[in-house]
Amino acid sequence: MKLNFALVIALFICTFSFAQTDEEIGNDPELTKKAEEKAKNRPGTYPVTDNIFMLKGMGGNIAVHHGIDGVLMIDTQFENISESILEAIAKETDLPLEFVINTHAHGDHTGGNKNFKRKGATILAHENTRDIMLSKMYKTAEQQALADLEKSIDEAKGISGSGEKLAAMEETKEELMIRIREQAQENMEIDYEQLPAISFQDDMLFHYNDEEIKLFHIPNAHTKGDIMVYFPKSNVIHTGDAFVNGMYPFIDFENGGSYEGYQRGLTTIMNRANDETVIIPGHGNLANRADVIEMRRMMKIFYDKVVVEYMMNKTEDQVAEMRNFSELFDEKGYGDGFITTERFLRSVYKAVALEKGRERDKNKRQTELLKKNQERAKKMDEGRQ
Ligand SMILES: [Zn+2]
Known part of the structure; x- marks a missing residue:
């Protein structure tokens, strides 16, 4: 711990020409904190x-x-x-x-x-x-x-x-x-x-x-x-x-x-x-391009699998717990970051529900339209008689 701290300070002093002396930093907890923050946050150049x-x-x-x-x-x-x-x-x-x-x-x-x-x-x-x-x-x-x-x-x-x-x-x-x-x-x-x-x-x-x-x-x-x-x-x-x-x-x-x-x-x-x-x-x-293709493949697999689960009336919570198809990507660390496997599965479920909901609405509208047209035709028939 002590060594790490010393390293951070050393790094800070080497890098910044405007840096305070180590004594100043050592005596001021605010400066120490800032120095540590800065060393930690410095971006790497690739x-x-x-x-x-x-x-x-x-x-x-x-x-x-x-x-x-x-x-x-x-x-x-x-x-x-x-x-x-x-x-x-x-x-x-x-x-x-x-x-x-x-x-x-x-x-x-x-x-x-x-x-x-x-x-x-x-x-x-x-x-x-x-x-x-x-x-x-x-x-x-x-x-x-x-x-x-x-x-x-x-x-x-x-x-x-x-x-x-x-x-x-x-x-x-x-x-x-x-x-x-x-x-x-x-x-x-x-x-x-x-x-x-x-x-x-x-x-x-x-x-x-x-x-x-x-x-x-x-x-x-x-x-x-x-x-x-x-x-x-x-x-x-x-x-x-x-x-x-x-x-x-x-x-x-x-x-x-x-x-x-x-x-x-x-x-x-x-x-x-x-x-x-x-x-x-x-x-x-x-x-590279292959990585983009891999992501696309992953997203398609997830979507197709979740559609099946959705059609089988699985709830969002049930799907969020499944790991049978995510396993392959979880092993590669896909779920280790900001978006965990569970969070991602929930967003896939949401997307499927939205799409299926839209389809249902469309079918409903078409059925209603068909019904209306049939009624109109019936009325015209009656009028002719
Ligand atoms: Zn963003």
């Missing part, structure tokens, strides 16, 4: 080509592309590690960071936006990604306002003689909540620094560092705002979380993600890539 490298640390994988014009970075991880990221970039190039692309809205890919914007970078994303980020800000403001309302009701409960006032508050709570929501939205200060300055609808083409960089929208996959970034000349793809390597994917149904869309997205990535393409996944190690 070369991909001469002018592209991956930064892997906390949060989603970052890709950095540099050349004659400057630096373009894909995703920003968390807010508290931006400094380490800039240090890692500075080791490779002196040119300024001009562009940041967000592959989607989640905090582990966009958390550092503000810091890089302050350094002069322009942030870009799909317009749905910007929408998701903005609506999350609204939601947070609303929740705060609603929590304040609950608190004032609770406080009123503690004051004697507030019975009438309290009853009135409870009675108009619904109305109050609507008004508070509206007010929260109106008065909210939008944190523009965190948001992309430029958004686009479908695709976008960059001409930068003597390369054409293609941004493609992957609709309704991990979220509704996913993009993949393709460097044809370098033969590199950053997939964002529309592909993660060697782990079960997270499908954010709440923000427009879908199982079917995720599978379609994998096909899109697969079609863009060839056997030499280096694929930088949203999470996990550097990958």
